[in-house]
Structure formats: structure tokens, C-alpha cells
């Protein structure tokens with residue numbers, strides 16, 4: 001694949017590896033293992049002195065097409081696909097950390113990401129510090145001798161808080177700290193943290209990459225050196241590998257991700273502007289709204305505001321539930337980035353795991369509602385919101 005090809009060409013043709021049958025679509029290799037001509041050949045392949053697949057826990061031809069294609073979009077050198085977004089988050093951290101290390105994380109995180117950092121990592125003797133990641137100087141202030149990783153989501157789930165990727169990565173680089181960025185909300189279409197200095201990027205393929213609610217999947221991206229020396233040896237033996245079938249679905253999803261995310265983002269901005277003026281809404285959170293507190297930063301690091309918005313309805317949990325139950329097109333669910341529009345009540349679903357005080361300190365109140373905007377006609381979605389708000 002020529003480096004100067006445009007992004008659409010890369011998404012349609014990146015990583016293509018046709019079999020002798022010369023199929024048009026990408027081949028799906030549903031196989032756990034591979035067969036060798038001789039014991040000598042097997043020995044060489046397992047030793048790594050001859051190229052060849054060993055076992056689908058390590059790699060698989062279909063998975064490899066997905067990995068190459070995603071790396072082309074993200075801008076990172078290398079990619080390792082995983083079974084889910086959470087396995088990508090967990091293994092991106094665990095493959096690097098050891099007892100006695102310290103990690104600094106933004107506190108505005110998806111519930112399961114918070115659970116890993118707050119409750120799982122300390123079991124292995126890893127020190128943690130949560131900060132308000134929006135305050136760039138907090139990252140610098142909290143560095144210790146043993147700080148190994150900075151971790152953050154931007155935009156965050158569900159309040160769309162942003163982190164200044166470039167500035168935080170500069171602080172990390174100066175202090176020989178690795179940055180791990182959860183780029184799930186923006187997707188690689190709207191934001192490429194590696195170009196702003198980030199080292200490792202994680203994705204949930206379940207979100208925009210599939211974008212059609214079919215499979216779970218994830219990916220960890222970084223340098224070739226990171227993949228070969230740190231990630232691969234750890235993942236080979238611990239096994240969070242993706243099913244080749246799921247990888248095939250995700251690589252076909254990549255073919256349309258750009259047009260889907262761009263159109264969904266346009267729809268989301270229209271609906272955010274509409275809700276922003278509605279008398280029954282207390283506050284709307286969307287990075288590309290002109291009155292969003294981090295609008296300038298959003299404009300400088302994201303190509304659009306994204307496919308998710310959140311808002312606080314005037315009232316309490318009862319009012320939020322009443323509104324959600326009245327929606328006719330939006331599905332009540334917890335996923336996002338789907339072509340089908342989805343409504344979520346974070347307090348009782350995605351962020352249920354957080355203690356009440358912690359949730360409230362992050363601004364995740366009972367009247368908060370998250371919308372993931374799909375590809376339906378935006379006028380229909382607007383009318384659905386209007387009738388439910390009535």
C-alpha cells in the first residue's frame with residue numbers, strides 16, 4: 001500500500017491479502033491452527049526464523065488484515081487486535097506495568113476503565129493517582145520517580161470532557177512516561193492521538209469500527225518496537241485474542257467508518273444545537289457546541305464533535321426515565337457509535353459501578369442522559385426528541 005494514498009483508499013484496500021482463489025472480498029480464516037510441510041518447517045516458523053502463522057492466539061491472516069487496516073487509519077506503526085475494548089485497555093496497561101510502578105489517570109473514565117485502574121491494578125502492587133485531567137498542570141504536579149504511565153480518555157464517557165493531548169504528551173515525553181490514550185469516543189476518523197505525540201492508543205471495535213451492533217472487539221496500537229518487545233510476548237501467553245470472525249466483521253466495518261462517523265457527527269451537531277436551546281434542558285455537553293467549555297481545544301484536536309452527546313434534563317431520575325421511555329426511534333441500550341441511535345442513562349447502566357459520591361463529583365447525575373446518534377434521518381430523530389420532551 002503506497003504511503004501517499006488517501007484515507008478512503010487505505011480503508012478499502014489496506015492490508016488486503018488475497019488467497020490463490022483471488023476472491024474480491026477479504027478471506028475469513030476460521031482456523032485455530034496452521035499446518036506445516038515438515039517438522040523442520042514447523043520448527044523454523046515457531047522459532048521465528050521463517051515467516052508463517054503459528055496459532056490464532058498469536059496471529060491469524062484475517063486478524064492481520066484488520067490490524068494493518070486499522071493501523072493505516074490510526075497512524076500508528078503497529079496494531080494488535082483484542083477480544084474487546086476492555087481487554088485492549090487492560091492489556092495495554094498490564095503488559096507494561098509491574099509491582100512498584102505508578103500510573104496517573106484522569107478521573108473522568110468509563111466505569112470499567114475506572115474499575116481496572118482503581119481496584120484491579122492496586123492488587124498487583126501498582127500505585128495509582130487520579131487527577132482532573134482537564135487541568136494540564138495536574139499531570140506534571142503528580143509525577144513521581146516511579147511514574148510509568150499516563151492514561152486518559154478524550155472525549156470522556158459520558159460528559160465529553162477533553163484532555164489536551166499534545167500538551168499532556170509533551171509532559172510525558174520530557175519525563176520518559178508512556179501515554180496510553182483511549183480514543184474510543186472520537187474514533188480514529190476524528191482524532192489521531194499518535195500524531196499529537198501519544199505512544200499507545202486503544203480502541204473498542206465494538207463502537208464505531210463495527211458500528212452496526214454485531215460483534216465485540218478491540219485493538220492496541222503503538223510502535224513496532226512496543227508490539228514486538230512488550231505486547232506480543234505478553235498477549236501470546238495470556239490470550240485476549242480476537243476471533244477471526246469478529247476481526248472480519250470489523251475490517252469490513254472499517255471500509256465505511258469514515259462516511260458513517262462523518263455523517264453521524266453532522267447529525268449529532270444538529271441535535272446538540274437543537275437541545276441546547278430547549279427550555280426543558282438544563283445543559284448540553286458536546287465538544288463542537290460553541291458554548292462548550294473546551295470548544296477551542298475540541299476544534300484544535302478533533303475534526304468534528306463526534307457521534308455522542310449528553311445532556312441534563314430539568315428534573316430528576318423520574319423525569320429522565322419518563323423522557324427515555326417516551327422515545328420511539330432511539331433504542332434504550334448502552335452501546336455507542338452504532339448506525340442505530342441509542343439512548344443511555346449512565347447512572348443506572350454504564351457508570352453504575354461507581355459509588356454515588358464519585359459519580360456526583362464527576363457530574364454524572366440522575367438527570368443525565370447520553371445519546372449516541374446514528375444514521376437515521378436527522379429530522380426524524382429531532383421530531384422524536386421533541387415529542388418525548390413534550
Ligand SMILES: Cc1ncc(COP(=O)(O)O)c(C=O)c1O
Pocket residue numbers: 084085086087089110113153157182184185204205206207216217218
Ligand atoms: C471509553 C470506553 N472505553 C472502553 C470501552 C470498552 O469497550 P468494549 O465494550 O468493547 O469492551 C467502552 C465501552 O463502552 C468505552 O466507552
